[in-house]
Amino acid sequence: MTAAAERAVPALPALPPEAKAQLDRLRKLYPTERALLLPALHLAQKHWDGWLPEEAILAVAAELGLPPAEVYGVVTFYDLYHERPVGRHRIRVCTNVPCMLRGSAELMAALAETLGVEEGEVTPDGRCSFVHFECLGACEQAPMMMVDDTYHGDLDAAKVKQIVGAIE
Numbered sequence: 001m002t003a004a005a006e007r008a009v010p011a012l013p014a015l016p017p018e019a020k021a022q023l024d025r026l027r028k029l030y031p032t033e034r035a036l037l038l039p040a041l042h043l044a045q046k047h048w049d050g051w052l053p054e055e056a057i058l059a060v061a062a063e064l065g066l067p068p069a070e071v072y073g074v075v076t077f078y079d080l081y082h083e084r085p086v087g088r089h090r091i092r093v094c095t096n097v098p099c100m101l102r103g104s105a106e107l108m109a110a111l112a113e114t115l116g117v118e119e120g121e122v123t124p125d126g127r128c129s130f131v132h133f134e135c136l137g138a139c140e141q142a143p144m145m146m147v148d149d150t151y152h153g154d155l156d157a158a159k160v161k162q163i164v165g166a167i168e
């Protein structure tokens with residue numbers, strides 16, 4: 001390969017320096033690079049504004065010396081990693097059977113109406129996005145949803161609108 005051809009090869013994306021420094025601190029706690037994959041993805045997601053574009057996936061793969069396909073497979077397996085942009089506040093509505101029987105479809109419709117976007121879309125101001133989710137482990141509060149890390153239970157459309165209206 002000529003020197004010119006070598007220069008034409010695009011560099012692999014890299015983790016932002018702050019994320020790399022955080023990952024280096026974690027390295028001491030994990031036995032292998034592969035074991036670091038989940039925390040590395042969390043760090044990358046944080047630094048890529050809450051989601052993992054292809055650039056982020058390639059950067060994590062390069063950092064850990066793993067095949068990009070393996071990293072991508074993990075991203076698509078876990079619901080807590082996002083392949084598309086998400087809002088600053090992420091809303092998850094449980095639609096498993098107990099919540100479904102107690103009105104989760106009504107909650108989803110209330111969110112779409114209040115936020116003016118459909119499931120998986122981000123509000124124009126970047127404030128919120130919402131998705132349906134598997135059981136969130138609070139079936140006794142059905143129907144329920146999470147806003148970021150906070151559980152809200154025994155919901156109806158009016159309560160959903162009130163909660164969403166209070167999100168900054």
Ligand code: FES
Binds near residue numbers: 094096099137139
């Ligand atoms: S079914 Fe909704 S939290 Fe379990």
